[in-house]
Amino acid sequence: LGAIGRRVENQLAAFTDVGLLKRAPESPPTEPAVAPSDERPRRVAPHDYTQPLEQRARSYLDINCAHCHRLGGVGGRTQFQMIESLPLARTGLINGTPLVPLLGPDARVVAPGAPERSELLHRLLLKEGGRMPLIGGEKTDDEGVDLIRRWIASMVP
Numbered sequence: 001l002g003a004i005g006r007r008v009e010n011q012l013a014a015f016t017d018v019g020l021l022k023r024a025p026e027s028p029p030t031e032p033a034v035a036p037s038d039e040r041p042r043r044v045a046p047h048d049y050t051q052p053l054e055q056r057a058r059s060y061l062d063i064n065c066a067h068c069h070r071l072g073g074v075g076g077r078t079q080f081q082m083i084e085s086l087p088l089a090r091t092g093l094i095n096g097t098p099l100v101p102l103l104g105p106d107a108r109v110v111a112p113g114a115p116e117r118s119e120l121l122h123r124l125l126l127k128e129g130g131r132m133p134l135i136g137g138e139k140t141d142d143e144g145v146d147l148i149r150r151w152i153a154s155m156v157p
Contacts, residue, residue, distance in 0.1 A: 062084035112152070120152070
């Protein structure tokens, strides 16, 4: 949804109405089926401590990582997705095997309860050579790293 003048409406519908699109797309062809928009989780500010830890962590990953780490994402050579609207069980993050396991053969994308075995956290901490996010990150986001570490540690193995 977006503001158009003083109206708030679906932007694709509005663009179709004014002739910018021939018709609104039904859904992106590379994305899996997701819940209707009114049933999807809403992103929250990752450092809004009034929100649940998992929702803050998933919002952080969606904002910072999902543009690549999704089906058909640019540069995302992964078998997992970080799209917040997908149920966590369908993302491939939990106990997923990294394509390039920098932490060794026992590494998992996210190893519940074990941040030290979680490739996701390790990639956020790297200074070079596999660092994530790949673009725009010369400085480690310490608050983001702490959020992801606490989220992984909170999971039941």
